[in-house]
Amino acid sequence: MDRVRAIAHPSLALIKYWGKAEGGINLPAVPSLALTLGGLSTVTTARLADRDGMVLDGVERTDTKVLAFLDHIRTRTGSTARFWIESVNDFPTAAGLASSASGFAALAAALWALIYQDEPDPGELSEWARLGSGSACRSIFGGWTAWRARSPRAEPLWPPEFWPEVRVVLFVVNAGPKPLGSREGMGLTRDSSPFYSAWVADAPGLFDAALDRLASQDWDGLGAVMRRSYLRMFATMLGADPPVVYWLPASVRLIHLAQRLRDEGLRVWETMDAGPQVKYFCLEDQLEAVLKAVRDTVGPLEFRIARPGEGVRVEPCD
Ligand code: PMV
Numbered sequence: 001m002d003r004v005r006a007i008a009h010p011s012l013a014l015i016k017y018w019g020k021a022e023g024g025i026n027l028p029a030v031p032s033l034a035l036t037l038g039g040l041s042t043v044t045t046a047r048l049a050d051r052d053g054m055v056l057d058g059v060e061r062t063d064t065k066v067l068a069f070l071d072h073i074r075t076r077t078g079s080t081a082r083f084w085i086e087s088v089n090d091f092p093t094a095a096g097l098a099s100s101a102s103g104f105a106a107l108a109a110a111l112w113a114l115i116y117q118d119e120p121d122p123g124e125l126s127e128w129a130r131l132g133s134g135s136a137c138r139s140i141f142g143g144w145t146a147w148r149a150r151s152p153r154a155e156p157l158w159p160p161e162f163w164p165e166v167r168v169v170l171f172v173v174n175a176g177p178k179p180l181g182s183r184e185g186m187g188l189t190r191d192s193s194p195f196y197s198a199w200v201a202d203a204p205g206l207f208d209a210a211l212d213r214l215a216s217q218d219w220d221g222l223g224a225v226m227r228r229s230y231l232r233m234f235a236t237m238l239g240a241d242p243p244v245v246y247w248l249p250a251s252v253r254l255i256h257l258a259q260r261l262r263d264e265g266l267r268v269w270e271t272m273d274a275g276p277q278v279k280y281f282c283l284e285d286q287l288e289a290v291l292k293a294v295r296d297t298v299g300p301l302e303f304r305i306a307r308p309g310e311g312v313r314v315e316p317c318d
Pocket of ligand 1: 011012015032101135273
């Protein structure tokens with residue numbers, strides 16, 4: 001195969017990764033638990049070339065994270081190849097919708113196919129993807145995934161069919177790029193937030209609780225733990241100096257609305273990442289009611305609907 005196409009989906013964490021451990025590239029200080037989101041995709045084509053280059057969403061760019069990633073893969077494999085990469089996201093890039101997770105998962109899979117001309121070892125491929133962006137190691141696998149503290153790779157927990165009724169609505173509060181990347185935000189939090197050590201100490205308990213609720217398909221139990229995880233993550237960010245503040249007024253409105261909907265009997269649970277977007281988790285039978293409530297209360301907002309999705313896949317292309 002001279003040219004390959006890889007398709008990957010974002011990994012949305014219920015239990016958040018925020019903070020890198022010392023002594024490795026993107027090793028997590030805390031465990032995370034995530035769902036791979038079918039319905040949002042990165043499609044990456046790659047081929048061998050005379051020089052490294054990248055076109056993202058139709059625009060040629062010099063992306064230092066991507067160039068460093070290519071170097072890591074060459075060092076790891078002994079390859080001397082250069083790569084031309086074209087990548088398209090069908091959702092806003094770098095806005096806190098996990099485009100780096102699907103982007104590096106797709107890129108890792110494409111490079112594996114070009115270098116080895118063979119099926120990947122999923123665990124090893126997860127390690128490759130992590131070198132580009134931590135959360136990308138989870139996007140290698142479909143369905144529900146775990147990434148343990150200090151582990152170089154993620155692991156699959158349950159496939160998408162485990163809970164097919166789960167829906168995620170991703171509200172695009174602001175489609176522009178976020179002001180501060182997750183890497184910088186994590187560094188600032190670790191180096192200056194007095195709450196960071198408490199966050200790291202507390203996270204394993206949330207992870208264990210979430211795993212337990214997920215295994216027994218306890219929706220509201222899982223949602224309550226998920227909410228604690230994202231709010232504690234933001235609490236530690238707010239303690240950084242200067243503070244890391246990703247929320248916008250519409251983000252806060254959606255957080256309050258989720259609480260009101262729960263009070264009214266809808267089983268909807270929200271989460272957020274390194275950006276202003278808010279993601280609602282609900283079950284299929286309440287999806288329409290949730291969308292109507294948002295329309296009626298917040299007004300028209302761009303949104304995407306996702307469901308449990310598949311892991312990365314590669315296909316030859318002409
Ligand atoms: O791995 P990164 O750099 O994409 O960071 C992901 C950080 C969060 O989205 C906030 C949490 C997570 O676990 O995905």
